[in-house]
Amino acid sequence: MDSKIDLLVIDDDDINIFIIKKIVEKTGYNINMVAKTNGQLAIEYLSSLSENGERFPQLVLIDINMPVLNGWEFLEAYDTLGVQDRVDMYMLSSSVYENDIEKAKTYATVKGFISKPLSINKLIELFDSLSQ
Template identity: 65%
Template sequence: MTNSRINMLVIDDDDINIFIIKKVIEKTGYEVDMTSKSNGQLAIDYLTSITSNVEIFPHIILVDINMPILNGWEFLEAYEKLNIVRPKVYLYMLSSSVYEYDIEKAKGFKSVNGFISKPLTIERLKELLQLVVL
């Protein structure tokens, strides 16, 4: 990766979780530009508006499941229909759900790289950030 900054999009309607993720990012030692959207529709609108801007397009997208307007599953359906052709985007479901059904459902989306249970830890975030840097 030529740019040392990592772009991350967090799609979550919980302000406390957004705050926690920001604090976790600060503790990783990586330079991360984090953008957050409170629902899937705002995220789709955002991604559509920046599709051609490689400088700010996210390297990592974290998606909560339960949100208003467009939930995480609906976001994934809309995201995959966009057919965004970008260098590798690492997309993970980030949820407090402990249901095996949700974990299995996430595997059914070609754009999803994995399922992370909240809260996001420093160690897990470092693993994700290292994927981008390598």
């Protein structure tokens, strides 16, 4: 297993980002966490990694409701990047709408839907699944 896991969190809520960062620290994993506050910033970040031949995050947590580019729009833009790296993406949302959960299933890049708040056990489960 890779000694370090690269995690990208796309969420416009600074408090959520802070909480996720604290949970990440408690998992005991060696995590390089990058946070972007909207989908557009995340696309620019991933484009830059791609152009520079840098390693992509193995895990991406995506909020749905954000300004500029929301979670769904991020996924549409991501698909146009033509990235071949295996990236595990999860929608992370406070939305309880069944149609959001169903919509997440229509994206090949999305592995699942996680309701906020993110728990330490769920995060450890995600990290563990990366090493398989």
